[in-house]
Amino acid sequence: MNEKQVLNDLKTIRQIMERTRQSVSSESGWFSVTGGMMWLVGFLSQQFLQEQLAGWVWLVGNAIGILVIVWLWVHSTRRGHVSSPIMRSVMLSWLALGVFAGLFAWLFEVRTTPHILLLVVVTIALGVVQIGLLFSYWPFSIAGVTIAAATTSAFLLIPDYFFLVAGLLGGGPLIIAGLWMVRSGT
Amino acid sequence: MNRNQALGDLKTIRQIMKRTQKEAGRHSGWFILIAGVLWLVGFTANQFVPEYAGWTWAAVNLGGMIAMGWTGIRLTRRSDVRTTWWKPIFFFWVILAAFAILLGWLFDANDSVQIGLLAILAAALGYVQIGAIFQSLHISITGILVAAMAIGAFFLIPDHFLLAMALLGGGLLIGSGLWMIRSRT
DSSP states (O other): OOHHHHHHHHHHHHHHHHHHHHHHHHHHHHHHHHHHHHHHHHHHHHHHSOHHHHHHHHHHHHHHHHHHHHHHHHHHHHTTOOOOHHHHHHHHHHHHHHHHHHHHHHHTTOOSHHHHHHHHHHHHHHHHHHHHHHTTOHHHHHHHHHHHHHHHHHHHHOGGGHHHHIIIIIIHHHHHHHHHHHHHHO | OOHHHHHHHHHHHHHHHHHHHHHHHHHHHHHHHHHHHHHHHHHHHHHHOGGGHHHHHHHHHHHHHHHHHHHHHHHHHHOSOOOSTHHHHHHHHHHHHHHHHHHHHHTTOOSHHHHHHHHHHHHHHHHHHHHHHTTOHHHHHHHHHHHHHHHHHHHHOGGGHHHHIIIIIHHHHHHHHHHHHHHHO
């Protein structure tokens, strides 16, 4: 094998890596946009609607969000996008975060709605920062830190507007980071 | 390039991946071993000399950081595999620690048992996630076992929770670390 062949092969490997990264980036971006929309609608309803009605909005919003995420997943697989083992690892990592939040709520007796939502928001923010760190998606890490800082500050300083701030400054960065990833992946 | 050449190259790539994974596993084993020693000393101090526990933890953490840094540099120098992963992994643990401190503050974890439980659960979460991301079942299982032990001790022997964490949690980490180092050689 001569030098030219080696260089060509390396170029091909680099192209494959870039295509995989773009594909994962685009998929993750749409997941983030969907999550951000669910978050925005849920928290705004929590702020402005009665608690029972807001509960229904969360329920319906989550159901629609899950359906959209499943559809995105199936759609991307059918289009022949790269289904990488990395996505499975990321899913397991999110599952671990979910189990941690559940255990924490149980062991530390987190009972009220604002406290439960704060725990969920901070845990998701951690996950977003971690994904950004491990996959070098810096806007993701910045979005995660912004979410944690904004919601914690709102919870402590303006508790009456906690849901509004969590909706706008929590859902907003997720949507923006997701759109950035979609753009950079296309 | 013919078929044999292509197959040969793929074999080489697979060998490199395997060697990298082996090295990474052995490196992780050393860090888990050091963490186990830290837990053993720190939680034993919590149980028997609570008035000096804060200072003991500070000294133990400082010693642990130096030991981990020294081990990392030494292993990297000795190894023929170069990695750029240390930076994201380091920040991964820093962020996880910040998260645990934030939760402890927001949800009023006051006494040493609650703080200890939160720290253990956060560390266990880190092990499970690192194991999932680097596809190392051993690290994930270690994390799950540590969390299960902590919760069991919290409910069953609350008065000796800290001692249980020193012996069981620290022991498990030391044992897992040694096992990972030995099994990868």
